[in-house]
Amino acid sequence: MEDVEIFLSKLATEEKLYAETAKKLDDPDINDKFTLAGAIAQKGSPASYKVYVSDEDINNDIVDEIKSVFTEAAEQDPEIKVEFIVDEFLNLIDDKARITSESKPRTLVHRDGELHPTVHIWMIKRRDGGIFVLLQKRAHEKDINPDCYDVSAAGHVTQGEEFRHTALKEVREELGLDINRSQLEFIGLKKAEYSNGDIHDNELVAVYICREPVNIEDLTLQSSEVSEVGWAEIDELLSVMKYEDIPNCISLKELDMIKKAVF
Structure with missing residues (x-):
């Protein structure tokens, strides 16, 4: 029995929520x-539904309404069988490298290898x-x-x-830095892919640099994401x-992008 996957975004309108559910069913x-x-009654049983709900901390009465129908x-x-799963929803990227309005649970995006947007932020400094x-x-x-630099x-x-x-938010959350x-x-866009077992991560990465002074001792690291930080000179890093x-x-491409942007 194959699971029917239902996506309920708390940011969606009533019309879109029911249209998406209609498409899935x-x-x-x-x-x-x-x-x-x-429709659920007509499809009968046995049946298995996985209902993914986006994780925003807001209320959406239609999301609650649809959940109650499946529960009943x-x-x-x-x-x-009905399983409710709270997950972060990601917008997908189209063939012209644009963020679309179509969103999907992060777990399934990584399962299916769909192109989605991410950010990389490099804190940099010039010295000697x-x-x-x-x-x-x-x-x-x-x-x-895990455990990688x-x-x-x-x-x-x-x-x-x-x-x-998103870049501003990640710097604040992971490093405890408030920048504007x-x-x-x-400094550019690049694609990045990673596969390991059931994970197929396919990203369009927006790369940023920040030249503001950073004192490591003043950082507040997000322990669930970062275990430690340290400075490295680019050419020495490339050699290592x-x-x-x-x-x-x-x-390596991002390090090259940084060098081109700075010189």
Whole structure:
């Protein structure tokens, strides 16, 4: 028995929520709670539904209404299984590298390998003729690339957000730094892919640099994301990455982008 996956975004309108649910159930007549209940009953049992709900801390009465219809169906028929899953929803990227209005649970985006937006922010400084970048070591608990040295801060662009606002948020959350929009310098877009088991991460990354002074002792690290940070001079870092076996998920292309932007 195959699961039917239902997506309920708290940012969506009533019309869109019922239209998306109708599409998932292959029933164009679904447009309210009564037609939804009828459609579930008509499909009968056994049946299994996974209902994904976006994780925004807001109320959406229609989301609650649709959830109640599935709950009542399961209560009335023990062979109808319903599982509710709260997840971060991500907007997808189209073939012209634009963020679309279509969103999907992060877990499924990574399962299906769909292109989605992320941000990388490099804290940099010039000293003694060299360019230094702030590296973070990813927390041991991370699903992707745990215990690896990586970009200063990074994150997914959640549904309804845009690149620069997300970059500011990630710097604040992961490093405890409050910077403003003008302090972020956009240096380009790049694609990044990673696969391991059931995870197929396919990202369009907006890369930023920030030249503001950073004192490591003043940072407040987000322990669930970052275990430690440290400065590294780019050319020395490239040499270490080439000749020594250090765990890292650092993009050589991004280091080159930084050098071109700074010089």
